[in-house]
Amino acid sequence: MKGSVVQTLILSDWNRHRFFIMLSIFGGVLALGLVAWGGELPTILGSTWFFVSLIVLGCMMPVSNVINERKKQTLPFLMSLPISVAQYTLAKIVSTFGMFLVPWLSLVVAGGLLIVGRQNIPDGIITVLLILAGFTLVGFCVVAGVAIATESESWTIVATIALNSSYGFGWYVLIRNRELRTGFGNADPVWSPTVLTILLSEAAIVAVVLALTFFVQSRKRDFI
Amino acid sequence: MMDLVIKLDGVRKKYRFFSLDNICLELPPGQIMGLIGPNGAGKSTTIRILMGLVHQDGGDVRVLGHRMPQEQVSAKWDIGFASDDMRLYEAMTLEWHMNLIRSIYPKWDAAYAQLLLKRFGLRAEQRIKEFSHGQRVKATLLLVFARRPRLLILDEPTTGLDPVARHEILRELTGVMADEGRSILFSSHNTQDVEQISDQITFIDRGRIIDSMDKEVYLDRWRRLRLEVPAGIELPALPGIIHVRQQGRLAIATSNVFAPDLANAYENTGARVQSIETMTLEEIFVANVEHSREEVDA
Amino acid sequence: MDGFVISQTDKRPIYLQIMEQIKRRVAVGDWAEGQSIPSIRQLAVDLSVSVITVKRAYLELEREGVIVTQQGKGSRVAPNPGLGMRLQEQELKKHLEQAIRLSAVLGLQPEELEGRLREASENIAAKESS
Numbered sequence: 001m002k003g004s005v006v007q008t009l010i011l012s013d014w015n016r017h018r019f020f021i022m023l024s025i026f027g028g029v030l031a032l033g034l035v036a037w038g039g040e041l042p043t044i045l046g047s048t049w050f051f052v053s054l055i056v057l058g059c060m061m062p063v064s065n066v067i068n069e070r071k072k073q074t075l076p077f078l079m080s081l082p083i084s085v086a087q088y089t090l091a092k093i094v095s096t097f098g099m100f101l102v103p104w105l106s107l108v109v110a111g112g113l114l115i116v117g118r119q120n121i122p123d124g125i126i127t128v129l130l131i132l133a134g135f136t137l138v139g140f141c142v143v144a145g146v147a148i149a150t151e152s153e154s155w156t157i158v159a160t161i162a163l164n165s166s167y168g169f170g171w172y173v174l175i176r177n178r179e180l181r182t183g184f185g186n187a188d189p190v191w192s193p194t195v196l197t198i199l200l201s202e203a204a205i206v207a208v209v210l211a212l213t214f215f216v217q218s219r220k221r222d223f224i
Numbered sequence: 225m226m227d228l229v230i231k232l233d234g235v236r237k238k239y240r241f242f243s244l245d246n247i248c249l250e251l252p253p254g255q256i257m258g259l260i261g262p263n264g265a266g267k268s269t270t271i272r273i274l275m276g277l278v279h280q281d282g283g284d285v286r287v288l289g290h291r292m293p294q295e296q297v298s299a300k301w302d303i304g305f306a307s308d309d310m311r312l313y314e315a316m317t318l319e320w321h322m323n324l325i326r327s328i329y330p331k332w333d334a335a336y337a338q339l340l341l342k343r344f345g346l347r348a349e350q351r352i353k354e355f356s357h358g359q360r361v362k363a364t365l366l367l368v369f370a371r372r373p374r375l376l377i378l379d380e381p382t383t384g385l386d387p388v389a390r391h392e393i394l395r396e397l398t399g400v401m402a403d404e405g406r407s408i409l410f411s412s413h414n415t416q417d418v419e420q421i422s423d424q425i426t427f428i429d430r431g432r433i434i435d436s437m438d439k440e441v442y443l444d445r446w447r448r449l450r451l452e453v454p455a456g457i458e459l460p461a462l463p464g465i466i467h468v469r470q471q472g473r474l475a476i477a478t479s480n481v482f483a484p485d486l487a488n489a490y491e492n493t494g495a496r497v498q499s500i501e502t503m504t505l506e507e508i509f510v511a512n513v514e515h516s517r518e519e520v521d522a
Numbered sequence: 523m524d525g526f527v528i529s530q531t532d533k534r535p536i537y538l539q540i541m542e543q544i545k546r547r548v549a550v551g552d553w554a555e556g557q558s559i560p561s562i563r564q565l566a567v568d569l570s571v572s573v574i575t576v577k578r579a580y581l582e583l584e585r586e587g588v589i590v591t592q593q594g595k596g597s598r599v600a601p602n603p604g605l606g607m608r609l610q611e612q613e614l615k616k617h618l619e620q621a622i623r624l625s626a627v628l629g630l631q632p633e634e635l636e637g638r639l640r641e642a643s644e645n646i647a648a649k650e651s652s
Contacts, residue, residue: 008327015320016313073311077364079277080305081328082297256572391570398570402563416530423574440578443535498627502535 005083006091013065013095020064021103028053028107032114050111051132055167057103058140059160062147065096070151089217092148093210100140108133124186127195134202135170139163145209149216229253229375229407230274235283237269244269244431247283251424254404256397258422259411262513266431267411268307271379275305288375304368307379314353318346318363329371337370344392358389369396376400378410382417394421419505427512434516446503447482451475452496462489466515478511526569536571540579548588548599549610555601559589
């Protein structure tokens with residue numbers, strides 16, 4: 001019985017956000033379309049827009065799905081249902097992550113297919129795609145974790161701004177590494193130890209953030 | 225009593241500027257309890273503790289036999305909760321919410337839900353953001369009523385409603401009591417509503433329970449005596465009289481444990497009892513709060 | 523419940539209002555002797571009042587001999603001829619006591635009160651004949 005209440009909540013979150021999710025996917029696909037069109041400007045615009053879509057999705061999803069429950073005062077309604085705080089958190093984590101990962105994965109795959117499919121785009125770019133998409137994933141996880149743990153709009157905004165500011169810096173650091181740079185321009189993807197380390201670190205941060213979120217949430221005594 | 229629907233024993237909760245102290249409360253099955261008290265008295269906090277939404281610092285909380293907040297999931301299957309600071313999802317329709325509740329609770333009564341839609345004058349296909357305040361409150365209560373829960377816990381269910389809407393809600397609340405197995409605890413500012421439909425009344429002020437008992441017994445204890453005090457007579461302080469106001473030769477004495485001897489006691493001192501009046505719950509409310517605050521401050 | 527009205531402006535306790543309205547029906551004959559009356563719970567639901575209030579009203583009515591309640595069988599109007607008269611008698615007594623109390627407030631002597639009573643009686647007779 002209890003598992004199904006969690007399921008119902010997850011489905012309800014998906015239900016309420018379906019328009020938003022489709023819009024993000026659509027926006028990302030349009031961006032890829034620009035890149036596919038070719039030419040320096042469309043490529044730059046399209047690839048920027050592609051990552052911006054992922055960043056925006058990553059910031060908006062935790063706010064809309066988590067912060068708004070408290071802000072719009074729907075939280076007492078949800079907590080009047082037969083679930084515990086832990087079950088509520090689980091439902092929120094699953095739905096929030098799901099609603100980000102599905103568009104994210106779709107767009108990363110679409111981006112990958114575009115890179116592999118097009119002759120004029122070096123396949124080495126795939127590592128860039130994965131690393132930068134990984135940035136947006138890590139960014140999302142941190143914002144989502146902050147949103148769930150603090151339930152504070154202000155802190156979530158702080159996290160959003162901090163992360164958004166760091167993407168540019170991260171890209172700058174990456175691009176200065178000559179080994180990475182040559183790898184990016186290569187016809188085939190170069191899975192150097194550096195690249196793998198970066199990707200693994202991103203995955204590790206995601207895991208840590210998730211664990212921390214659960215931990216902080218379980219310590220709360222006054223949920224409402 | 226083993227099957228008390230609600231039992232609070234020595235419950236306390238401390239906040240920075242406010243604390244609940246030694247809250248003891250019992251609700252037997254098949255009754256309505258009205259919880260009244262001034263703003264900030266602790267009604268909402270007490271209700272949240274009942275729902276397991278706030279963890280008490282100490283004391284025992286049992287709702288439908290379940291210990292709260294540990295067993296809140298089990299308890300909430302049979303509790304219908306609504307509070308005045310609770311909102312539904314604005315962008316979704318009432319029907320969407322009805323489906324949500326229906327998919328969770330097996331006891332959803334679809335026929336009753338349709339009847340309530342008609343009685344409350346609500347359209348299921350409308351979005352919540354298009355509802356007026358009163359319609360929104362009624363929609364929230366509809367979701368609670370149509371589940372036919374064993375216990376309803378309602379925080380200010382009639383606040384902000386126009387007289388017609390209030391009447392509709394009171395009708396449904398008392399309608400619930402046709403089933404002896406169901407109980408209601410509700411808080412309200414509206415002493416008229418509480419006086420009308422409650423079986424039990426609990427009075428709370430500044431985090432403490434001042435009174436908790438059968439409503440009729442309670443109303444019967446309070447009297448206002450109008451006295452004529454001849455010149456030269458001084459009114460004695462009598463036990464059971466909590467307040468006396470005298471202007472010239474007329475005085476009004478208020479008692480919270482009235483018995484006919486009280487009137488005789490006055491007559492014996494030479495004062496004349498012109499009339500003995502019952503008091504409305506509103507009048508009792510004000511007198512009680514003032515009196516209890518005097519006692520605490522003293 | 524047709525005809526039953528719980529008045530907010532009537533400052534008397536609700537159980538008294540219920541009692542009075544039941545007594546009126548009985549006195550007038552709308553509720554006949556031996557006739558079944560709504561159960562406590564049913565009346566409470568119909569009037570939107572608490573069960574405990576109706577219970578009290580019924581208890582008092584039973585004590586006054588107006589109704590009779592049997593365990594498991596519900597309540598009915600008590601079989602009692604002259605009940606109608608007794609109720610009216612009670613009403614009259616109450617009104618007289620009220621008049622006496624009021625005249626005391628006004629500082630009237632009993633003879634003055636008698637005079638007022640005669641005056642009022644003549645006025646009503648005059649109105650009825652015209």
